[in-house]
Amino acid sequence: MHLWGSWWYAGLPSLVAQSSAARLELLGTQFTFTASSAKLHDQLIYKWRHGRALLARLLTKKYAGLVERGWRVSRGDVRRDVQRLLGGAYEEFKRKKLCSVR
Numbered sequence: 001m002h003l004w005g006s007w008w009y010a011g012l013p014s015l016v017a018q019s020s021a022a023r024l025e026l027l028g029t030q031f032t033f034t035a036s037s038a039k040l041h042d043q044l045i046y047k048w049r050h051g052r053a054l055l056a057r058l059l060t061k062k063y064a065g066l067v068e069r070g071w072r073v074s075r076g077d078v079r080r081d082v083q084r085l086l087g088g089a090y091e092e093f094k095r096k097k098l099c100s101v102r
Contacts, residue, residue: 002031002032002089002090002093003023003027003030003031003032004031004032004034004090005032005034006019006020006034013050013054016051016054017054017058020033020054020055020058021058024058024059024062029080029081029084029085029088029089030084030089031085031089032085032086032087032089032090033051033055033085033086034051055082055085059078059081059082063077063078
């Protein structure tokens with residue numbers, strides 16, 4: 001299973017922030033970040049801007065915690081994580097070979 005996005009009813013900024021922070025804490029970069037689905041095209045730009053700002057806040061907090069613990073965070077680390085959260089993790093998931101359950 002691959003987690004992607006938020007349900008339409010989770011469009012409240014506080015719920016989106018909470019669920020996104022929890023996913024990042026629990027799953028690392030093993031999900032596709034999106035603040036909410038855009039059911040209407042006119043919502044797309046608004047939701048993308050707010051989602052991008054939210055992701056920046058979440059990652060900044062996560063990296064600050066790592067630095068406090070002595071970890072060195074490079075630009076490459078940031079690029080890798082953002083790439084994974086914005087679709088790379090899904091691309092990896094699609095390439096996995098799934099086994100059948102009997």
